[in-house]
Amino acid sequence: MPAEERTLLTKAQMAAGVSALAEEICKANQGAGTIALAGIFTRGVPLAQRIAAEISKKSDLQVLVGTIDITQYRDDLDTFQMVPKLEGSDIPFDIDGLTVVLCDEVIFTGRSVRAALDELLNFGRPQRVQLATLVDRSGRELPVQPDFTALKITLAPGERVAVCFEEVDGHDSCTVQTQPPAR
């Protein structure tokens, strides 16, 4: 386990963050009729599902939910000690002409989002793609910025944001760890 870990968002703050993201997405897509959320594996998936549930509560937008597995698009697979198991993307609807919101729990370098865009665009030609993240942390290596974010924070390069969702990890938490665990 890492030497140091401090809480960034409490469970309640995470829930409020998801709710705020849903609110912003609704506002930005008023009159769209239908909106699609695509969660990036692993933890973008529960984030997308939670945002979708909130949007359904708040508005009469029709929400579609899919998943994006970016493993096949990674440019750093060679540096992995282990070859990752593939989940496969699942976009069970036609994205042509839709607004698609990519969802990821943290944006750091921007490389995952770049990979997710490449994968998403192989399914069709959405009218517009937006990006929602729970945490926007500093350290971008590509010119990619979220349209919606719950928390924006500046961190040192060695620090790592760890978000856990009950659906994946058995509990909700959002912390900063000072030493990234070896992959």
Next chain:
Amino acid sequence: MTPRKDLLDIASLTDEEIAFVLDNAVPFKELFKRSVKKVPTLKGRTMLTLFYEPSTRTRSSFEVAASRLSADVTHFDIESSSVVKGESVLDTVETLEAMRVDYIIVRHKQAGIPGLIGRNTRASVINAGDGWHAHPTQALLDAFTLREIHKDLRGCRALIVGDIQHSRVARSTSLIFRRLGMSVAYLAPGSMMPREAPPEIPQFGNWRDAFDWRPDVVYLLRVQGERIDEPFVPSAAEYHRNYGLTDQRVEILRERGLHLMHPGPVNRGVEITDAGMNYEKCLINQQVENGIAVRMSVLYWLRPGAAE
């Protein structure tokens, strides 16, 4: 999963590695339904096919698989190369090493050559058939194809029919089926029955006994033209009558709901007929399609230069 450098046979794979390759082939197959069937996973890598024996299907399958992973594909043309002038396999490998290819797909009539090449190059080597020894990607695609039908292969029964003794496909496919918990039986003329088969594999000399064993799937092997002659079988017609899947035997498959597999290419009128090819539970086309997905999964898993 820890990456491996080479894929030489099924015997050297762990159960976890077999499951990993088969599971990952599922999302690769999903790509085939899209308009863009390609992902950039192996962008900038080069795969070379080195076939000392003729093949069109396996070679194209590897080439399509590599293309869909965005690798560059090239072929070392044996017929027109210095190999016919007597260059040794290892001299050829040294040349390929200098070209810095990342994956070498090898077929050779002599067992063990892909392993020899693998030990002498940094590139990942995949055995695409060596003598009577092994054809691991064929076995993986067969298992994958059957797994699409029976979610859990444990207890499933496969009858393999044909020239078992001289077939690397029979060897590798029997092995993977049994590793996945299936039962395997052989049906072949005595001259084509393997001399060293595990005692758990029943050996039948006629279809009636083989059908009584109650298989779930019948796996026909291609009868090699050069074996239709003494001492193996007297004639194609006689082979067909005694061991081929005649039209009447297709009816038995249909009555019992059995699936039919064949690694291709088929000899119509010898081991199979039009009725077998058109049989609704014939999986030959699925085997071909799945071959691409499984080979993509293997290429994805192997890593050139990985420690063995």
